[in-house]
Amino acid sequence: MKTSPHIIIPEDLLQAATADGKPQVLLHACCAPCSSAIVEWLLAHGIEPVIYYFNPNIYPQAEYEIRKNESKRHAESLGIRWIDEDYNHDGWRQAVCGLENEPERGRRCEMCFYHRLLATARKAQQLGISWFATTLASSRWKNLDQVNAAGLRAAETVSPAVHFWPQNWRKDGLQDRRNALLKQYAFYNQQYCGCEFSLRDTK
Secondary structure, three states: OEEOOOOEEOHHHHHOEOOOOOEEEEEEOOOHHHHHHHHHHHHHOOOEEEEEEOOOOOOOHHHHHHHHHHHHHHHHHHOOOEEEOOOOHHHHHHHOOOOOOOOOOOHHHHHHHHHHHHHHHHHHHHHOOOEEEEHHHHOOOOOHHHHHHHHHHHHHHHOOOOEEOOOOOOOOOHHHHHHHHHHHHOOOOOOOOOOHHHHHHOO
């Protein structure tokens, strides 16, 4: 394993190089602020991120569009491939049906993570990218164990050839770097996780 020193790059990922010699990872991005330091770190370590924006949990749609456009702006500024998935909030509501009154970091969040990361694992399989990760693991609103469990479950559901990279992206100064890049890019910085229930619980 290659370390930095707390962020561990799986050897199998390093060996999964593309034609240009760089390993790829499909990076599920929840927003530009949470993505920025992770993307910078990956590029600095010779890993090519492909950004996958799939966040049908975000409410209302106007909020979704703001976050999506910031993610796209960030990727375009770095010349990184950015993939936009359809906004299907009704489908997300069906996935979390019955969990509406769960508290933040409860079972609704677990299902939300799985719903999004299952789509990411399927997209990785479709693209022929053997590894995926998520910026959800860097958010102050998320439970890291829940995120990693959802990612591992999603990979297991899709294919033995698709692997989730469980990682604490708050280590090695990335949280401080995130805050610096937030100011540098003048990103829109949301004040709640994303769904109507997290918005409700902030009031």
